[in-house]
Amino acid sequence: xxxxxxxLGLLLVVLxxxxxxxxxxxxxxxxxxxHGLYAGMNVGGDGLVRLGSATWLIGWLGATxxxxxxxxxAFGVRAERRSGVFWVLIVIAAAGAEFVWWSxxxxxxxxxxxxxxxxxxxxxxxxxxxxxxxWLSGAVLAxxxxxxxxxxxxxxxxxxxxxALRADAETPRLPPxxxxxx
Amino acid sequence: xxxxxxxxxxxxVAVYMIFCVVVGLWAMRRxxxxxxxxxxxxxxxxxxxxxxxxxxTLSGFxxxxxxxxxxxxxxxxxxxxxVASFGYAMGFFLIAKRIRMIAGVRxxxxxPDVVAARYDSNWVRGLTAVTIxxxxxxxxxxxILAMALxxxxxxxxxxxxxxxxxxxxxxxxxxxxIFYSITGGIVASVYTDLVQxxxxxxxxxxxxxxxxxxxxxxxxxxxxxxxxxxAEAAMPYGTLGVIAAIGWGFxxxxxxxxxxxxxxxxxxxxxxxxxxxxxxxxxxGYVLAALLWFSVGISMRAAVVGGELMPLEASDAAAPVFLAxxxxxxxxxxxxxxxxxAIMSTSDAFLNIGxxxxxxxxxxxLRGKSLDNELFWSRVGMLIITLVAAAFxxxxxxxxxxxxxxxxxxxxxxxxxxxxxxxxxxxxxKRASAKAAVVAIVSSLxxxxxxxxxxxxxxFGISGPFIALTVSMTLFIIVSLLSRPRQLxxxxxxxxxx
Numbered sequence: 001x002x003x004x005x006x007x008l009g010l011l012l013v014v015l016x017x018x019x020x021x022x023x024x025x026x027x028x029x030x031x032x033x034x035h036g037l038y039a040g041m042n043v044g045g046d047g048l049v050r051l052g053s054a055t056w057l058i059g060w061l062g063a064t065x066x067x068x069x070x071x072x073x074a075f076g077v078r079a080e081r082r083s084g085v086f087w088v089l090i091v092i093a094a095a096g097a098e099f100v101w102w103s104x105x106x107x108x109x110x111x112x113x114x115x116x117x118x119x120x121x122x123x124x125x126x127x128x129x130x131x132x133x134x135w136l137s138g139a140v141l142a143x144x145x146x147x148x149x150x151x152x153x154x155x156x157x158x159x160x161x162x163x164a165l166r167a168d169a170e171t172p173r174l175p176p177x178x179x180x181x182x
Numbered sequence: 183x184x185x186x187x188x189x190x191x192x193x194x195v196a197v198y199m200i201f202c203v204v205v206g207l208w209a210m211r212r213x214x215x216x217x218x219x220x221x222x223x224x225x226x227x228x229x230x231x232x233x234x235x236x237x238x239t240l241s242g243f244x245x246x247x248x249x250x251x252x253x254x255x256x257x258x259x260x261x262x263x264x265v266a267s268f269g270y271a272m273g274f275f276l277i278a279k280r281i282r283m284i285a286g287v288r289x290x291x292x293x294p295d296v297v298a299a300r301y302d303s304n305w306v307r308g309l310t311a312v313t314i315x316x317x318x319x320x321x322x323x324x325x326i327l328a329m330a331l332x333x334x335x336x337x338x339x340x341x342x343x344x345x346x347x348x349x350x351x352x353x354x355x356x357x358x359x360i361f362y363s364i365t366g367g368i369v370a371s372v373y374t375d376l377v378q379x380x381x382x383x384x385x386x387x388x389x390x391x392x393x394x395x396x397x398x399x400x401x402x403x404x405x406x407x408x409x410x411x412x413a414e415a416a417m418p419y420g421t422l423g424v425i426a427a428i429g430w431g432f433x434x435x436x437x438x439x440x441x442x443x444x445x446x447x448x449x450x451x452x453x454x455x456x457x458x459x460x461x462x463x464x465x466x467g468y469v470l471a472a473l474l475w476f477s478v479g480i481s482m483r484a485a486v487v488g489g490e491l492m493p494l495e496a497s498d499a500a501a502p503v504f505l506a507x508x509x510x511x512x513x514x515x516x517x518x519x520x521x522x523x524a525i526m527s528t529s530d531a532f533l534n535i536g537x538x539x540x541x542x543x544x545x546x547x548l549r550g551k552s553l554d555n556e557l558f559w560s561r562v563g564m565l566i567i568t569l570v571a572a573a574f575x576x577x578x579x580x581x582x583x584x585x586x587x588x589x590x591x592x593x594x595x596x597x598x599x600x601x602x603x604x605x606x607x608x609x610x611x612k613r614a615s616a617k618a619a620v621v622a623i624v625s626s627l628x629x630x631x632x633x634x635x636x637x638x639x640x641x642f643g644i645s646g647p648f649i650a651l652t653v654s655m656t657l658f659i660i661v662s663l664l665s666r667p668r669q670l671x672x673x674x675x676x677x678x679x680x
Contacts, residue, residue, distance in 0.1 A: 004611055004659060011656045014432075018644060018652065021425065026641040032255065032414070032421035038486055038493040042255050044414020044421035051424070054642065058424045065432050069268040072436065075610055076275030078680070097268075104418055111417065117409060122402040123416075124409065127257060130264060130418035131476075134431075135469065138267025142462055145274055149458040154279055158680045159455065162283055165676055169287045 003075050003082075010068040017061045027052035047112040059105050066097040066137075073141050077152045086144075086152050093140040100137045104129035187511040188339045194515030195336060198381075198522055202362045205374050209366025216556040219367035220291040220538050221450045224282075226372060228456040232463030233379030234372040234527075235447050239266075239438070239464075240382065240471050241321075242328045242525035245517075248472070249504070250497035252479020253486075256408065258420025259479075261431040263472045267465055269438030274461045276439055276606040278448045282457075283677045284609075285449040292538035293442045293605070296449070298546070300608055300674060303616035308547030309623045311539040313600045314442050318536035321593055322571035325529045327579055329355045332521055335502060348579065352572055355522075360568050363530045364561045371530040372450070378523030383470040385520040388513050389504075393477035396508060397484065401477065404484035411487045426643030433647045437598025439606040443531035471524075474517070478504045537564040595647025599626030602651065603658035611662070612670060612678050618661035626654040 030050045035041035044050070051058065074082065074090045107126035111117060117124035123131060145153060183190070213219050226234075251259035281296055288299045293314065298307035330351040337343035337351065362370045397403035409416040419427040438444065451460065482500040485491040494503060501521075505514040541563040545553050553559050603622040608614040632638065633646030640649070670678065 004607075004613075007607075008656065008659045008663075011652055011659070014652050015656060018649065021642050021644065022640065030641065031423050031426055031643040035412070040254055040494055040497040041483070041486070042415075042421040043412040044256070044417070044423065045412070047414050047417065054425075058428070058642075061425070062428050065428055065435075066268075069265075069272060069435055072606070073268075073271045073275040075607075076272070076277075078610075105424075108417055108419070108424075111413070115413075117413075117416075119402060119405075122400060123405055127405070127416060127418045130257065130260065134264045135267050138265065138269075138271060139465075141271035141275070142267060142465060145271065145461055146458050149455070153275070154454055154457075154680075161676070162286075162454070162680055165283075165673060166286050169289075169673060 007071055007075060010064055013064050017057055020057055021054055024053055063098055063101050066101045067094055070094040070097055081152045089144045096140055097137040100129055100133035183511050190511045190515045191336055191518050194519040195522055198519040199358045202358050202374050206362030206365040206370045209370035212369050213367045216560060217291050219557055219560050222368045222372060224450055225452050226450045227452060228459040230372055230376050231447055231451045232460045233467060234375035235444060235464040236468040237375045237379035237382055237527040238443050238531045239468055240524055241528035242325060242521060244475055245521045245524050246498055246501050248475035249478035249500040253483045253500040254497035255422050256415030256420035257418055258422035258427050260476060261427040262434040263475060265431045265435035266468050269435045270461060270465045273439045274457055276610055277445055278457045279454055280609040280677060281448050282454050287673050292543055293446050294543035297604055301616040301619055302671060304547045306616050306619045307543055311543035313623060314535055315539045317593060317597050318532045319571055322529060322532045323574035325525050326572050327575040329525045336518060356572055359526055359529055363533050364564050368534050371534060375527045378527040379467055381520040381523050383467045385517045386471040386473040390473040390477045392509055393481040396481050401480060404480050407484040407488045423643050429645045429648035433595050433598055433651055436602060437594060440598040440601035442535050442597060446535055533564055536567050596630045599647060599650035599654045603655045607658060613667055614662045615665040617665050618658045621661050622654040622658040625657055626650045629653060
């Protein structure tokens with residue numbers, strides 16, 4: 001299976017989950033409501049109620065989206081350069097993104113059930129997973145790009161080949177009859 | 183110093199505007215042809231590109247609309263920001279290398295040039311140019327209006343300029359924007375971006391410290407206050423719910439690779455190997471600048487809920503009120519200058535790509551060749567586009583805002599849905615076909631425009647751009663797989679092998 005097929009598969013899963021969400025019953029105030037006291041401010045209300053029966057559909061929608069972003073990044077590396085080491089690094093990035101997503105989501109669900117916010121680094125644990133975790137899990141891809149640049153993205157051989165191609169494009173072409181006279 | 187707060191703010195804004203004019207004059211000497219005007223002759227260094235990339239990404243929305251969204255909806259809108267590391271990763275992995283290669287080998291000066299070279303299709307070129315033009319008009323109109331409103335609020339706070347009209351503010355701010363954009367083209371744009379980016383990053387960091395110092399235990403106290411009022415606002419998905427948050431993350435993460443004003447910057451660097459420096463610098467700069475978005479919104483919501491402040495008249499007032507009440511006058515001056523910087527850096531980037539679409543790409547698509555004396559017509563075209571966008575902005579403010587709202591729908595989400603498959607997938611997959619590119623662009627426009635025109639409300643906060651991006655990427659791959667593979671031009675084929 002090629003990587004583009006995996007990308008297509010994940011897109012179809014996202015589409016399927018979106019369609020499923022469109023056909024199930026939507027709880028009241030699923031996107032919040034106006035604040036009772038302050039104009040211009042919204043409230044979310046009871047999180048468990050507004051998740052309704054979509055709790056796990058939503059969980060998988062987030063997880064699939066995160067995985068899709070990692071695989072799309074991998075798709076930017078030429079197939080021949082996707083070595084064993086590259087795949088190990090991508091699996092680490094994907095596992096990190098999934099770990100962060102599920103930790104955040106499950107911590108959020110736990111808060112909704114218990115009301116225990118459990119502050120970590122100035123924010124409720126679930127929010128800290130979002131603010132610090134999501135950003136940092138994406139930064140793993142940045143590290144792969146920076147330190148793997150000459151191995152996976154643009155090798156010295158690629159650079160030489162590109163410079164040759166560019167030089168060739170800049171060389172003025174002589175008409176065929178002039179070639180014959182030289 | 184407090185007594186001179188307004189004068190200090192005006193001073194910073196005036197110095198910044200004078201700086202833009204000087205840069206425009208300097209850059210004019212370095213602009214000799216259309217290639218210099220649109221892509222700076224592909225000769226820029228990594229620091230300039232990095233700061234230009236991130237300052238272009240974060241428009242005035244990040245300084246006004248972003249904090250306003252956190253004030254009104256808690257953490258929901260943070261999903262537009264925290265996926266930036268994924269967004270930049272996809273942009274650099276999928277696009278940065280090959281867009282620069284094609285631009286270098288085919289002497290491309292615009293994004294539609296690149297897609298025309300990749301697909302060997304004037305249809306794809308023309309549709310991309312039309313999409314860009316529609317998006318640019320909407321974006322530009324809103325940026326011009328925001329710029330004038332901010333200038334008016336700054337001037338009205340003083341005795342000397344109290345009562346200054348909105349039209350006068352449009353004339354002054356547009357005068358500066360037009361001058362440096364037309365005289366210096368993209369060279370002026372990226373060098374002003376350089377300073378704009380630096381100001382934005384510094385301002386973001388300083389505002390975070392200011393916001394943290396407002397509460398006894400920093401932002402934890404602010405979050406506790408918000409949590410006690412409405413727990414969902416302080417939770418990771420905010421008051422709009424999990425799906426709205428995921429949708430924003432999806433469209434702003436994957437969609438970053440489809441923003442023409444941003445990816446065009448990736449055509450301008452001197453060396454492709456500079457990308458490994460540009461990527462981390464632009465990502466870190468963006469995160470620093472976005473700290474303002476987050477910290478102002480959180481602290482203002484907590485201050486109002488905690489009874490420290492009266493409720494705001496509108497959520498978009500969160501940042502201006504914060505600056506007026508809590509920020510040191512010098513810092514407020516810097517941030518107001520940064521706000522102008524954010525709006526102008528995005529506006530000049532849109533002006534640049536919009537002008538390229540009208541003067542370069544559409545004639546190429548329709549006639550098969552460029553206009554004669556392209557540099558002259560580019561300057562004329564840029565002036566006309568600015569004036570038309572300004573007219574839209576004024577019409578929306580004094581008359582009916584429906585037109586700008588419709589064009590605004592062709593904003594980030596439509597660029598994402600229309601351009602991501604064509605560019606991000608197409609530059610990495612030989613099998614991608616011109617027919618698939620046309621289907622992807624048309625489907626994205628139909629879905630985004632349809633949802634806006636018919637005011638379709640989707641359940642759970644699912645957004646039109648979320649559906650449009652998913653559908654357009656899916657259709658692009660399926661139609662390409664079903665199309666008969668076509669032989670690519672030898673140079674493009676070779677580039678796809680690198």
